[in-house]
Amino acid sequence: MRALAAEGLLIGGLCGCFASAATVLALRALIHPTPAWTPTALALIPLASLAGALLALRRTPSRGACAALTEDATHAGGLLLVEGLPGADAWKRPAPVAAEVPVRIRRHLLKSVLALVALIIAFIVPASWFASAAPSAPRAFPDITADIRNEIEDIREEESLEPETIEELAEELKRIEAAADPADPGTAIDAAERLRERVAALLELNSETLKRIVQDSDALARIANFQKMLEESCAGSCPNGEERPGGEGECEEPGEVPGAGSPERGRGDAEMSWTDPSELGESKYDDSAKELKPGKNAEEGKLGESISQEDPTAKGAASRRGAAAIGGRSAGTSIKRTVAPRHRGTVKRFFETERKHQ
Amino acid sequence: MTLLSPDEIAPVKQDLDRTLAALDSMLLGRPALHRLVLAGILARGHILLEGLPGLGKTALVTALAKILELDAKRIQFTPDLMPSDIVGSHILETRADGSREMSFRPGPVFCNLLLADEINRASPKTQSALLETMQERSVTLMGVTRPLPDPFFVLASQNPIELEGTYPLPEAQTDRFLFRLRVGSPDAATLTAIISSRSQGKMPDPGFTLSKDALGRAFDTASRVVLPEAVASWIGRIVAATHKAEHVKYGASPRAAIALAESARAFALLDGRPSVGFDDVRAVAIPVLNHRLVLDYRASLDGVTPDDIARGIIESVPVAE
Structure with missing residues (x-):
């Protein structure tokens, strides 16, 4: 009976440890900003512990039931049930066999360790676990x-x-x-x-x-x-910036005034001079690009700097998209996250x- | 409530042990059956023995009557047996002075130990007469009630086969029996011992007889065996559980609870204890319950017997409430 009582005490203590750990977790979850489901889920843990404790209390046998179970286990022939009656002292009662009461020390030790670990973890769980970034x-x-x-x-x-x-x-x-x-x-x-x-x-x-x-x-x-x-x-002005004669008179035509040319006419009255095409890069680019077949890389050095044989680098939309997904970072910067x-x-x-x- | 002292129980237990030993020596190979029969006697109950012919049912009753020094009678039940053949009747007698009057001739039921052989062969009317007598322990004829001798036990036997032309006992009447015990076939070793040690199968004389006073003391002691509250509660829950069990149409009656308690007391006394334990109830529960459970048709289809159900109930009902 002492062994059973000690066992019950130990199990009760373990239940208390688990319940404390659950309560601490729930409190910490309530303090920190959490996703919507977390407080509800964690609040269920102490509720479940409470329900389990009530169930255990309900299932705890009474003293009479304990006596009946012991009587049945020891096959005492009712002698354990008639304790206290006059004349009961004259009868030898078979003592409960201690060996038949299994006390699983290793199992209890394991449970104790688990309970302590649960309690410790409840205190050292990082706050980030409760954060909404989870x-x-x-x-x-x-x-x-x-x-x-x-x-x-x-x-x-x-x-x-x-x-x-x-x-x-x-x-x-x-x-x-x-x-x-x-x-x-x-x-x-x-x-x-x-x-x-x-x-x-x-x-x-x-x-x-x-x-x-x-x-x-x-x-x-x-x-x-x-x-x-x-x-x-x-x-009230002419195109060349001078005021109209008399305010409403006709302006002089462009080009008639020395030094007042236009893009169509060149500078002043000078005639347009038409020569051969210049040797600028864009004309050479056109000739070279037309020779290229689809999917063929240009020969090195034949084209200008605008074409490269290297792999394209991630720029623009993709980087911006990545940055936007993380939020708060500019495009193209590296993303570091633990x-x-x-x-x-x-x-x-x-x-x-x-x-x-x- | 005072617990019996060891000094009070010891002589009774000694007598009962010697009775059992004598019974075992006369009828070989059935110590468990003998123990139950003696427990039934101590509980002042009637016993229904069920078994094939030739298994020693009548021999058991005869041996018991010899050991207990009881007045034993036997009635062979037949379909034409009348109630007056059992309880007795009035006849017109002529006295010496020439006057005539109706006088009562007691039937065979006026004895201590009655063997009602093949009880299911008699008509329901005759069966009812006997069963009424078993319950009342008295006979009432023409307005006059005559008590039966004390103690009075009926050990009835019935054959579970050859049911053609029989009148199976109604459930209400089998309830009057404390136990229904099945007499099984003895094993080969027992048969060998019987034929090698007994000429013509005759039983030896009992080396011990229990006087009526000693039997009365045993009855008195059995009634003082304490039934603890926890055990009484368990008995009550067992009987209540028979009404909710699967395959059971009608469960056991309150009479079953009384029978369980009394027979458990007797079993505790046979073990020399002043109180009833759970094991005593377990020992007598199946013989007490098996003829009191009325099963439905599904039980027949599933091959479930009353013994199976009683066993299941005993195992399923916890001893602690």
């Missing part, structure tokens, strides 16, 4: 492809991109879906993610172009406005997949 759970391949398909449909409806580009994206999506291997979902997911990034990049580029057009149209409006203002202010241990496998697989593609 990675979301990986999505399933069908979800990703469904999103991409929806995006493509939206683009098609809004006519945000060229029809050929839209068809190309749709074909690419079909190809990825067809090539998806259930045994290796990571590769398919990576390919789908790349396609999604490409769609996002195209949309971003398109939006930038639109924005530029809008900006250009503003500039044109401003120029038109400026021109209008200029015409109004120059209403990869959590549990994500290292995923990152490694991602880069391995990239290598295969290249």
